[in-house]
Amino acid sequence: MQSRETLLNTLYASASEVPAWVSFTHAARAVFGCDHAAVMVGASHDGVFVGAYSDDAMAAEIEAFFASAAFERNSGVHKFALAGGAHVTLLPVADSQKRSAAIILWEQSKSAPLSAPQEELLGSLSEPLCRSLQIYYRIMDLARRGMLSDLALNSSRIGAALVSSDAELMMANDVADHLLATGGGLRVVGSRLQAESAEETRTLLAEIKRCALAQAPEPDLQNYVPMAFSRRDHALPLTIIVRPGPGYFPLRQPNRRTAILVLRDPAAQAAWPAETLARLFGLSAAEALLASKLAKGASLEEAATELGISRNTVRSQLQSIFLKTGINRQSDLIRALLNSAATSA
Structure with missing residues (x-):
């Protein structure tokens, strides 16, 4: 019983490791007394899988075996005798969404196969492995969602920060970190946010506390306050939106009251690569260069000077851009450019 408890505890706990299940492979190796242990995630028949190993030196050999082995998922314990005398015991599973995993116990030529009680113990891990697989995919999905959000915000030059009700900085993306460190207007002093002036700091703290206390089970996108913070080295202020923290459903209460800060630097200019505009809007190289200048x-007249062409040429290129985009006014063109994917290039 103690061996099974050890395996179960490690199986669940190591689903959140990076890489996952390495601790479990070491526990399995010790409990079963085998030479090597591995957890394979994915389908062997199409070669799309990843593995965790008690010994990385065996990774290639175990992967080659797993890719060629014939077995059905959720079909119990399988035993294989390999050339050279090695013995492999495999437990394949699949969850309700047909996501698969397998535990592999590998014994070298001088070792004996698993005993009947050991096989029974391995087979008893079928349902726990399925549940651990679901935990793994849940964690992976959350991590991917976070990385996706970070990529979108960072590439769009949008800062995002999570703060406690008393303005302690809890987490921030790269853009927010940069703005708080170098942008002026707001900075972190002793782990808490502080503005350039005492009055602005008091206002910020009051709004953060108000929003944090308004945190609800479901996000309220209409509850926000815009703020601007003066900067010593720039006429344009640092602009932020303060919102209540993320929704906490299905919890009855949040673990900690929080607020979200969305930061933008009005002085920061998008790159507007001409190549990107050309691809997005079907423009020629010359037209894309002009569009890039206008977007900035x-x-x-300034674009003509910077590009070294005449005003007539610029006007002709602009008319061509209008025809290709279906836009008739320069202001509408700028709006379209500002709202396009090029802002994240």
Whole structure:
């Protein structure tokens, strides 16, 4: 019983490891007395799988066996005798969404196969392995969602920070970290946010506390307050939106009251690569260069000077851009550019 408890505890706990289940492979190796242990996640028949190993030196050999072995998922314990005298015992499982995993116990040529009680113990891990697999995919999905959000925010030059009700910085993306460290307007002092002036700091703290106390089970996108913070080295302020923290459903109460800060630097300019605009809107290289200049705020005259072409040429290129985009006014063109994927290039 103690051996099974050890295996179960390690199986569940190591689902959140990076890489997952390495601790379990070491526990399995010790409990079963085998030479090597592995957990394979994915389908062997199409070669799409990843593994965790008690010994990385065996990874290639175990993967080659797993890719060629014939077995049905959720079909109990399988035993294989390999060339050279090695013995392999395999427990394949699949959850309700047909996501699969397998425990592999590998014994070298001088070792004996697993005993009947050991096989029974391994077979008893079928349902726990399925549950651990579901935990693994849940953690992986959350991690991917977080990485997706970070990529979108960072590439769009949007800072995002999570703070406690007393303005302690709990987490932030790369853009927010950079703005708080170098952008002016707001900074972190002793783990808490602070503005340039005492008055702005008091206002910030009051709004953060109000939003944190308004945190609800479901997010309320209409509950926010815009704020601007003066900067010593720039005429334009640092702008932020303060919102209540993330929804905490299905919890009855949040573990900690929080607020979300969305930060933008009005002085920061998007790159607007001409190649990206050309691909997005079907523009020629020359037209894309002009669109890039206009997106950065240049007038037609300024664009003509920067590009070294005449005003007539610029006007002709602009008319061609209008035809290709179906837009008739320069202001509408700028709006379209500002709302396009090019802002994240």
